Amino acid sequence: MPVLVKLKKTREAKGLSQNELARKTGYSLQNIQKIEQGRAASITFDALGRFCEVLECQPGDILEWRPNNIDDKTGHSSNDEVLKTASEEVEGKSESPKSTKRQPHMIVIDANRGAA
Incomplete structure (x- = not known):
């Protein structure tokens, strides 16, 4: 919850x-x-x-x-992987041809992360 x-x-x-x-x-x-x-x-x-x-x-x-998808062990949101994949695709770093299927429909901004 x-x-x-x-x-x-x-x-x-x-x-x-x-x-x-x-x-x-x-x-x-x-x-x-x-x-x-x-x-x-x-x-x-x-x-x-x-x-x-x-x-x-x-x-x-x-x-x-609290978001539902917080990893209790690390304290990081499982959205971190989605954000990483999305940023790699935007920067052209994604090497996997399947990565386009994993594009997020929405990008979640984590206020606890430093500004890029």
């Missing part, structure tokens, strides 16, 4: 228990546990607003976006 809910981390940083958060937000303890364990399919803006109000934080403190 590309959006991670960091409710547990944010709640713990504020020194609240799951029971306290449940009581202050009006959500059940089971619902809080489900969200924190990543078993909730979605979270409403109302719930996000209540959590932010009680935890005195911003939505970005609770939600984090």
Whole structure:
């Protein structure tokens, strides 16, 4: 899932228990546990607003976006190979005649890479 809910981390940083958060937000303890364990399919803006109000934080403190294709071992996106292939083809360095079949439909720009 590309959006991670960091409710547990944010709640713990504020020194609240799951029971306290449940009581202050009006959500059940089971619902809080489900969200924190990543078993909730979605979270409403109302719930996000209540959590932010009680935890005195911003939505970005609770939600984090991560691409689906991050390699956990290297921390690099699997798009790196697509970018390498695409740049080689643009520069004329691709030696494989099959490489034209691998041309990406979209080039993803990685903000963490240095400018070319």
